[in-house]
Amino acid sequence: MSHYQHILIAADFSDHNKQVCEQAREIAQRYQTRLSICHIIEDFPITDFAYEPMISVDLGMRDAMLESGKKHIAQLASGLDIPSDNQWVEFGNPNHDIVRLAQENNVDLIVTGSHGRHGIQLLLGSTANAILHHAHCDVLAVRLQKS
């Protein structure tokens, strides 16, 4: 299992995303692997019956978010020569759905960003944590440098 064949970038659209993509591309080139990219949009309830009068989420907003995510990923993917079949944008729980996508597509290395453990960064780093524990494959956490 030491020769990677399919690398998945878990993109989060932060300013540092470029670092993650560059590192993944570099490894994909050195290993001559297939490269894919995914982005999971944190899911939210369309309607919460308890708070219905307060929450009014247009279904169109959901579609707009998905479209926007797909455009963003397509832009990143074009710079990495990733074909559209290897771009996945979905609503879900990033902590679980990145791992699920990896498993479904025989990914053997997930590349994601890792933040330090101070303040807000601790929260941002939790997806990397979850991937680390749940993934059935190797995980490369790219240390995001402060710009």
Add this chain to the structure above:
Amino acid sequence: MSHYQHILIAADFSDHNKQVCEQAREIAQRYQTRLSICHIIEDFPITDFAYEPMISVDLGMRDAMLESGKKHIAQLASGLDIPSDNQWVEFGNPNHDIVRLAQENNVDLIVTGSHGRHGIQLLLGSTANAILHHAHCDVLAVRLQKS
């Protein structure tokens, strides 16, 4: 920062250590990097005054553990062509001292094993977690397969 130049294996002497070493060697070869290996022996107090009558830890035992660790690492290192100058065995706190060693030696990728999050494996995985959050460089967590 996308070209790795110095990779550090954080070895824990578990049965799965070979997987971590093989993956690290593979990357080191593909990137043509320097490869180092370290093992931190969990530190313990020589004497606990509260329990002195019950605990009698011979200083010689500490030396023996260090020697044993060094022998083990030397054995692993010889299979990886790692010179003695790049083998570090120390007493300390694995969660912090692996990261410290990496920083002191300009390591840009730490390779360590990651366990699932069930039962005892959750505890074993905590070093990978700590490295992920504290490291100033990238971290590759090699998913340890049940043998």
